[in-house]
Amino acid sequence: RQPPEDKGFMESELVVREIQSIMKEHSDLIRLGATYGKFDKRGKLLFIQQWKNLMERYEIHLKRIELSDDFQAQLTIKQIEVNLENMGMNRSTMMDYMRSTLQKMEDDAERSPW
Template identity: 40%
Template sequence: MGYEVLLSDGTAGRRRLKLHEITMGFFDSEVVQQEAKQLFEDYQSLMKLGGEYGKFDREGKKIFIDKMEALMERYKIFMKRFELSEDFMAKITVEQLKTQLGQFGITPQQMFYQMNLTLERMKSEIE
């Protein structure tokens, strides 16, 4: 689905070009779709595993924290791609996230900061 644009080719004729043939939407990118899917799956797996965190030995806890830190870093990068995109739907997604977090009285930056604080506290507890 796209918008049609009439382009003059300098002659008496015109040709139609669908806008989506010129630019691909942010969510149309296979890379974006794959990373979103992988982030979601990795997050779900870690949350499921996190339910057993108290039973982990020291090394298991370290591995879990490392994996959570790596996931948060990937998520930050993914969100930055949304913020930097000129795509309309990407901008709406960022605004929706800000609105949802705003209902809890926090910004995306504060969310990442709080996640980082939690992981740092978890690290200090196992040292």
């Protein structure tokens, strides 16, 4: 009988579950956002809050990956950084852009009479 194989950080159940959860929620919010214009004020504010919560979870998840000394984790961070650089951004500017966009959406929703 062989001992269980030691999983790397990126293959751990917790990490896999969290990234799957983040990806599912992201996809769900993208789909839901297609009807954003039909939401009332309360619906818009709830939608925005869900995005804010998701972005916070994503930031925490990325920080955990970044702090890991696991090779695959470091490779993942590097890949994310390269992808963002190809779009003229880094992680900080991406998160700032998302926060700014959500704040503008929230301000707009707050001004909405309904």
